[in-house]
Amino acid sequence: MTDLTQLSLGLADVCRRAGGFIRQEAASFDRSKVEHKGVHDLVSYVDQETERLLVAGLRELLPGAGFITEEGTTGSDSQATSTGTEFTWIIDPLDGTTNFVHGLPCYCVSVGLLQQQELVAGVVYEVSRDECFRAVRGGGAFCNEKPIHVTDVPELNSSLIATGFPYTDFGLMDDYLRVLGAFMQRSHGVRRVGSAAADLAWVAAGRFEGFFEFNLNSYDVAAGILLVREAGGRVTQFLEEGDPLFGRQICASNGLVHEQMQATIREFWPV
Structure with missing residues (x-):
């Protein structure tokens, strides 16, 4: 049986390392290296290399799992789970690429884990503020390992x-x-x-x-x-x-x- 809490902690470490690469590249990023997937849909080598780092780290963390990835570095379909696998990672290596390209804060590494069709673990690492949000099914949600909760505002x-x-x-x-x-x-x-x-x-x-x-x-x-x-x-x-x-x-x-x-x-x- 997979220990989801330990798995989510390992996932957080993988995302932090990937975020460190993004932070390093942000210091000297060259906008001329940006490509366009669509009219306003930007992608850079940072997105693609971050995804490769994540995939490599996650394969070590949970061998045999499938992947759904934004940049397609594994060749998987971005909208369909891999067949024949109990677990599937869902990866956005750099959510907020346009912010990153323009030097604006707030861009994230985001990785969720499906077990069959149920989300069981997830990490959002916001690079600019060095905030790592982590959740595990039935185990609560955390920011930098402090518990977090939604507000009680009723209206x-x-x-x-x-x-x-x-x-x-x-x-x-x-x-x-x-x-x-x-x-x-x-x-x-x-x-x-x-x-x-x-x-x-x-x-x-x-x-x-x-x-x-x-x-x-x-x-x-x-x-x-x-x-x-x-x-x-x-x-x-x-x-x-x-x-x-x-x-x-x-x-x-x-x-x-x-x-x-x-x-x-x-x-x-x-x-």
Whole structure:
């Protein structure tokens, strides 16, 4: 039987080492080396090399596990678990690449672990602040090994909300802007950090009451979903209790404002 707590501690060490590489490269990063996966979808050698470091470390940590990776360094499908494996790592080597490229703080290493179809461990390492958020199924959530919890704020109008903006697919932009406008009027404010992994970790740590975004991939949210749940919060899709890991949209909260968030989204989002 795999000891998930020890495994998550080992995962945290692997993510910290990968984050150290990112921090080292940030000091002398050359923007001319940036490539484009899409119109505004950036990737750099730092993303790719960080992923290779993570894969190598995770293969030592849990031999035989499968991989879902953003940059495809293992050749795996970014939206489907590997067949025939009990465990699957879901990796975003540098969540917040655009921030990194422009020299802005807040970019993360994010790694979640699936056992069959259940998230059982996750780490988000925010490089700029040297904060390592860790969670294990049934074992709680931590930041730099201190327990974290979602807030007990009961109302949306007293909440700080996080979101992300679409940068490749603008087909639902008008609907999204209507939702954004409603949240701006019904809360303490809306923040756009530029890293979904950080947004979710900060909901877990009680810095935000809620977070919503669409067009996300599994590697953007895997670790963060478990962090929020283990910190006492709730994570769903926008309008129902669907799968937020592969469902391409996410609503995360302290639990108390969740239905208010979903009701706000429901007013303007196409069914």
